[in-house]
Amino acid sequence: MKDRISRGARSGTINPALLIDRFLHEVSRYSTALLLLMVFCVETGVVIFVIRDLRAADREVQRIYAGSVLGLRGIGELQYQAQETRRSTLYALTTNDSNLQVAYADQSRAADRRVTEGINDYLAHARMQREIDVGKRLQRDWSAYLKVRDEVLASILEGSTKEAVDFDLNGGVPSFDRVRQDLEEVKRLYDEQASQRLAIVDESSRRSAIRLLGVLCFTLLFVSVSVWAIQKSRMLSALKLAKLQMDFVASVSHELRTPLAVISAAAQNIADGVVDEKEQLAKYGGVIRSHTRQLNELVNQILSFASTKAGRAHYFLRPLQVSRLIDTVLHNTREVVKEAGFVVEALVEPGLPDIVGDLSALSQCLQNLIGNAVKYGGTHTRISLRAFQHKADDSPFEEIRISVEDHGIGIDSSDLPHIFEPFYRSPVVAAAQIHGTGLGLPLARSIAEAMGGKLSVVSKLGVGSVFTLHLPITAKGDRETATLTPDSFIRQ
Amino acid sequence: MRRVAGVSMIVAAAVLLLRVCPPAAVSAAGSPQEAPAEQNLAIIVNQSNPVDNLSLQELRTVFRGERSHWPNGRRITLVMMEPGFRERKTVLREIYHMNESDFSHHFMQGLFTGEVFVSPKTLASPEGVRKFVFNVPGAIGYVRAADVDDTVKVIRVEGHLPEDRDYSLRIQPGK
Numbered sequence: 001m002k003d004r005i006s007r008g009a010r011s012g013t014i015n016p017a018l019l020i021d022r023f024l025h026e027v028s029r030y031s032t033a034l035l036l037l038m039v040f041c042v043e044t045g046v047v048i049f050v051i052r053d054l055r056a057a058d059r060e061v062q063r064i065y066a067g068s069v070l071g072l073r074g075i076g077e078l079q080y081q082a083q084e085t086r087r088s089t090l091y092a093l094t095t096n097d098s099n100l101q102v103a104y105a106d107q108s109r110a111a112d113r114r115v116t117e118g119i120n121d122y123l124a125h126a127r128m129q130r131e132i133d134v135g136k137r138l139q140r141d142w143s144a145y146l147k148v149r150d151e152v153l154a155s156i157l158e159g160s161t162k163e164a165v166d167f168d169l170n171g172g173v174p175s176f177d178r179v180r181q182d183l184e185e186v187k188r189l190y191d192e193q194a195s196q197r198l199a200i201v202d203e204s205s206r207r208s209a210i211r212l213l214g215v216l217c218f219t220l221l222f223v224s225v226s227v228w229a230i231q232k233s234r235m236l237s238a239l240k241l242a243k244l245q246m247d248f249v250a251s252v253s254h255e256l257r258t259p260l261a262v263i264s265a266a267a268q269n270i271a272d273g274v275v276d277e278k279e280q281l282a283k284y285g286g287v288i289r290s291h292t293r294q295l296n297e298l299v300n301q302i303l304s305f306a307s308t309k310a311g312r313a314h315y316f317l318r319p320l321q322v323s324r325l326i327d328t329v330l331h332n333t334r335e336v337v338k339e340a341g342f343v344v345e346a347l348v349e350p351g352l353p354d355i356v357g358d359l360s361a362l363s364q365c366l367q368n369l370i371g372n373a374v375k376y377g378g379t380h381t382r383i384s385l386r387a388f389q390h391k392a393d394d395s396p397f398e399e400i401r402i403s404v405e406d407h408g409i410g411i412d413s414s415d416l417p418h419i420f421e422p423f424y425r426s427p428v429v430a431a432a433q434i435h436g437t438g439l440g441l442p443l444a445r446s447i448a449e450a451m452g453g454k455l456s457v458v459s460k461l462g463v464g465s466v467f468t469l470h471l472p473i474t475a476k477g478d479r480e481t482a483t484l485t486p487d488s489f490i491r492q
Numbered sequence: 493m494r495r496v497a498g499v500s501m502i503v504a505a506a507v508l509l510l511r512v513c514p515p516a517a518v519s520a521a522g523s524p525q526e527a528p529a530e531q532n533l534a535i536i537v538n539q540s541n542p543v544d545n546l547s548l549q550e551l552r553t554v555f556r557g558e559r560s561h562w563p564n565g566r567r568i569t570l571v572m573m574e575p576g577f578r579e580r581k582t583v584l585r586e587i588y589h590m591n592e593s594d595f596s597h598h599f600m601q602g603l604f605t606g607e608v609f610v611s612p613k614t615l616a617s618p619e620g621v622r623k624f625v626f627n628v629p630g631a632i633g634y635v636r637a638a639d640v641d642d643t644v645k646v647i648r649v650e651g652h653l654p655e656d657r658d659y660s661l662r663i664q665p666g667k
Binding site for chain 2: 098099102105106150153154157158159
């Protein structure tokens with residue numbers, strides 16, 4: 001039966017409202033940490049984007065520098081060396097000293113070697129067809145000029161100045177002009193490439209700026225939505241708590257008023273002499289006693305909750321026989337159970353080890369569970385109270401489990417996460433006019449946790465519920481006093 | 493004591509003399525031996541010059557300026573080193589058979605009378621000569637064989653290169 005209920009609870013359909021509710025609950029719980037995490041994640045994303053774009057821009061600039069700036073510098077050097085080749089040749093015309101003429105020829109040849117190397121280097125690095133074409137044309141024109149230059153130099157050294165000038169005017173000047181035009185063409189190509197690369201950098205910068213702006217806008221939006229969600233969840237939590245408290249006040253008022261009205265009416269009847277027979281008086285006395293006890297239990301429950309909330313609940317822990325605890329619980333609940341027409345079937349596994357706990361508190365815990373089983377038991381009036389030893393799969397230690405199982409209305413899966421919250425009452429039970437304060441289960445869980453145990457539930461709507469108290473098995477003789485802190489409720 | 497010092501000085505002087513004048517350069521009788529090939533005079537022309545060999549007589553004609561063009565039509569340019577170089581002295585002695593004074597007189601008179609077509613260019617160093625010949629296709633000059641590199645071409649004289657045993661243009665040491 002228990003397995004069937006458990007399976008039913010696990011295979012329940014997913015409710016979107018429940019999911020949103022859970023989400024808001026979790027957001028409310030870890031709001032600051034979540035916000036910081038989100039902001040950190042988004043900021044990390046922004047930084048990664050910015051670094052990536054900066055590195056891309058840096059690479060482009062380096063390409064521009066290597067490709068265009070250095071290229072232009074190289075072309076400038078080529079132009080200078082070409083001029084130097086021609087200049088040195090013409091300087092040789094200015095002297096009749098053969099030694100000086102040879103020195104000028106030497107300078108001219110050194111400069112022309114540098115130009116030739118520069119052209120070869122340009123051709124080696126040329127990638128575009130236009131670059132290759134211009135480079136080859138430059139190489140061809142430069143060779144043609146050098147041939148003329150050699151003739152001019154030879155004529156100068158031979159002493160034939162007129163012949164040298166004729167050679168230079170007819171051949172040297174035009175061929176050197178062609179070289180100069182070729183160099184200008186190469187320079188133009190570099191300029192074009194630099195412009196293209198600059199456009200790429202501009203585009204990259206613009207893209208980076210847009211990305212950065214987009215990511216910052218997204219961050220702002222994201223943070224705003226996060227803050228809104230957190231504030232909303234907090235507000236909802238506050239509203240929910242306020243509503244729960246209002247419901248609690250209304251419920252408590254109702255719970256107080258009903259027995260008080262009964263007691264008041266009975267007392268009025270007795271005072272007015274409406275009831276004078278002994279049997280009727282005894283019946284009225286029984287009614288007054290019953291409702292007084294109900295009032296007393298209600299007040300005790302509220303006080304217990306108030307004391308646990310304020311951290312003033314003290315428990316005296318001592319070794320305790322499980323059977324004694326069960327007997328106490330059965331004794332304390334017999335009247336309630338009997339009046340409701342229910343039967344509690346108690347089954348205690350023989351030879352159970354002692355537990356350590358406060359008898360009164362544990363009894364209160366189990367009484368609350370049995371009280372709920374009676375309250376929500378519906379037409380099936382049989383309640384199972386079982387105590388047994390069990391070893392959980394996820395724990396190396398064995399524990400004592402005391403379960404209270406009913407076959408009543410059960411709990412909706414959307415209510416399960418909230419049933420241990422203070423003042424929470426399921427809309428289903430509220431609509432069904434089942435009275436309660438919403439403190440019984442929170443108090444039971446607080447007691448279980450104060451004893452070093454826990455309280456679990458498996459339930460399915462319309463089938464029933466099983467509440468299980470898990471208590472650790474501790475060595476005999478351990479005695480200590482535990483204090484229940486307010487966090488016991490907050491940490492639900 | 494004085495005698496010992498005198499003997500020591502004589503021995504030291506002998507050792508110094510041996511170091512300064514290696515045995516290979518001094519014959520047993522004290523006369524100059526055959527100079528090494530590096531000391532021979534190389535006649536150089538431009539690499540583009542088709543001439544590979546000249547007889548001593550042809551060489552004399554060229555150097556005396558009595559021939560104006562090479563067989564390829566290039567004008568002949570004579571390159572001489574400045575007075576004082578042993579290379580120049582060797583050329584004057586072996587090719588021109590003149591001294592400096594005769595050399596000057598020959599070209600002054602020849603150019604005036606039109607018998608000489610070429611006026612020699614004078615350069616101050618073997619490197620200058622080599623570079624001049626490298627730059628001028630019709631140039632002809634001379635340097636020590638040790639100063640030759642692959643920028644110029646060495647022509648044979650009477651069929652011999654400077655490294656040959658029978659090569660006639662040798663630079664006299666110490667003169």
